Amino acid sequence: MRPRTLDEMVGQRRLLAEASALRRAIQAGRVHSMVLWGPPGCGKTTLALLLAQHADAQFVAISAVLSGLPQVREVLAQAQARFDAGQRTLLFVDEVHRFNKVQQDAFLPHIERGTIVFVGATTENPSFELNSALLSRCRVHVLESVSADDIVLALRQALTDGERGLGERGLQIAAAALNEIASAADGDVRRALTLLEIAADIAVGEGGVITEATLHQVLADRTRRFDKGGEQFYDQISALHKSVRSSNPDAAVYWLARMLDGGADPAYLARRLTRMAVEDIGLADPRALQMAIDAWDTFDRLGSPEGELALAQLTLYLASTAKSNAAYKAWNAARADVREYGTQPVPMHIRNAPTKLMKQLGYGNDYQYDHDVDGGVALGQTGFPDAMGERVYYDPVGRGMEGKLKEKLDALRAARAQARGERKA
Structure with missing residues (x-):
C-alpha cells in the first residue's frame, strides 16, 4: 500500500502542501540533498521513493544498520559510473544517524560533485547525531507523526484497494474499530497497516468480519512510541521536570506515566525526582x-x-509544594567564587589552634565564641577570607519554610553589616 504519488500520501500536510517549497521543487524535478527527520512510519522511505521518481533518478537504498564503509564505497562507485553515463542516483540512507563520522564523511565529495542526491532518514535529532559537514550540505525536513484521522484514511484505502490491498476479501469492520486501530498505531501508518492485516487474517475464519473480540486480541499488547536513549526520552523527562517546577501536578504525573509506560528505568526516574x-x-x-x-x-x-505508586505520590507532592531554587543558586555562586579566588587563606581568627606553636603564631586570636555573646551571634566577625570580604549567596524566597528563613537572615545580615560599620568607625 505504499503511496505511488504525492497525493496518495497521508499526513505531512504542512511539508507537502500544494504551495510548499518542497512540493514545488519535487514537482519541478529540482530535488536537493536532504535529511528527513521524523518518527517511525511517518513516510520517510515513501517520500524518498517519490523524490527519485520525480527527479528521474535511480533509487538506491542502504541501511546504516546493515552497511559498513566498504559497502558505502561500493554504492558510491556505482553511482559515479551512472553519473558518468548521464544518469542520476538518489541514494537513500536509512537510519543515517547510526553511521559514524568517517562513514558520514564518505558521502561529502559525492554530494559536492552532484554524483548523488543524498537523502538520509533518521528518527533522531540530526543536530545531535549528524556531523556539521554533512548537515551543511543537506536541507533538514521535519516529518510529523501521522494523526489518527489520517491513518484511518490509509486503512480505508487498504480495505478497498483490490490490487495492492485487502479489497478482494470483502472485509467488514466498524468505523469505531478502524479508529481504535489508528489510535493503537500511535502515529505509525506502517504499524496500523500491519495491525489491520493481522486482524484480516484472523477474520478469514470468522466470515470476513473483524469483530470486537478479534480487535481486542490483535491490540492486546499495544505499546506507545518511546526511545530510551533518544531525543524523545529527553524531551519527556524535560516535560516532567518542568511540570513539577511549574506546580502542575496533573501534567507531572501524566509525563511520569508516559515514561513508565514506555519502559523508562524507574531508578532513573527516582533519581531525577530526587x-x-x-x-x-x-x-x-x-x-x-x-x-x-x-x-x-x-x-x-x-x-x-x-x-510505581510511590513515585506517582512523590511526583504529585513535588509539583504541589512550595518551590525555591535559592539553595541551588547559592551553591553555584559559591562554586564560582572558589574558582575565581583560588586558594585563599583561612582568616586567623577562625583557624583551629590545637598546638602551642599555632597559638603563638596567632591561630584563633580574637575569635568570638558565639554562644558567649549577646544574641548568640558574634556579628562583628567575618567568616570569609580577608581578600573577599562578606558575600551573600543564599537569598531565600518568601515561599514555604524559606519565608521564615528569609526574615531571620535579612535581619541578621543587616545587623552584621551595621556591626562591621561600627568597627571600622
Whole structure:
C-alpha cells in the first residue's frame, strides 16, 4: 500500500502542501540533498521513493544498520559510473544517524560533485547525531507523526484497494474499530497497516468480519512510541521536570506515566525526582528530599507495578509544594567564587589552634565564641577570607519554610553589616 504519488500520501500536510517549497521543487524535478527527520512510519522511505521518481533518478537504498564503509564505497562507485553515463542516483540512507563520522564523511565529495542526491532518514535529532559537514550540505525536513484521522484514511484505502490491498476479501469492520486501530498505531501508518492485516487474517475464519473480540486480541499488547536513549526520552523527562517546577501536578504525573509506560528505568526516574526535590524545592520544603529518598527506597522494596505508586505520590507532592531554587543558586555562586579566588587563606581568627606553636603564631586570636555573646551571634566577625570580604549567596524566597528563613537572615545580615560599620568607625 505504499503511496505511488504525492497525493496518495497521508499526513505531512504542512511539508507537502500544494504551495510548499518542497512540493514545488519535487514537482519541478529540482530535488536537493536532504535529511528527513521524523518518527517511525511517518513516510520517510515513501517520500524518498517519490523524490527519485520525480527527479528521474535511480533509487538506491542502504541501511546504516546493515552497511559498513566498504559497502558505502561500493554504492558510491556505482553511482559515479551512472553519473558518468548521464544518469542520476538518489541514494537513500536509512537510519543515517547510526553511521559514524568517517562513514558520514564518505558521502561529502559525492554530494559536492552532484554524483548523488543524498537523502538520509533518521528518527533522531540530526543536530545531535549528524556531523556539521554533512548537515551543511543537506536541507533538514521535519516529518510529523501521522494523526489518527489520517491513518484511518490509509486503512480505508487498504480495505478497498483490490490490487495492492485487502479489497478482494470483502472485509467488514466498524468505523469505531478502524479508529481504535489508528489510535493503537500511535502515529505509525506502517504499524496500523500491519495491525489491520493481522486482524484480516484472523477474520478469514470468522466470515470476513473483524469483530470486537478479534480487535481486542490483535491490540492486546499495544505499546506507545518511546526511545530510551533518544531525543524523545529527553524531551519527556524535560516535560516532567518542568511540570513539577511549574506546580502542575496533573501534567507531572501524566509525563511520569508516559515514561513508565514506555519502559523508562524507574531508578532513573527516582533519581531525577530526587534532583527536583533539591534543585527546585530545596529549603522551601525540606520534607521533599526525605520523601524522594523514601519513595526511591519504597520502589526498590516493592518493584513494579506496586512501587510505581510511590513515585506517582512523590511526583504529585513535588509539583504541589512550595518551590525555591535559592539553595541551588547559592551553591553555584559559591562554586564560582572558589574558582575565581583560588586558594585563599583561612582568616586567623577562625583557624583551629590545637598546638602551642599555632597559638603563638596567632591561630584563633580574637575569635568570638558565639554562644558567649549577646544574641548568640558574634556579628562583628567575618567568616570569609580577608581578600573577599562578606558575600551573600543564599537569598531565600518568601515561599514555604524559606519565608521564615528569609526574615531571620535579612535581619541578621543587616545587623552584621551595621556591626562591621561600627568597627571600622
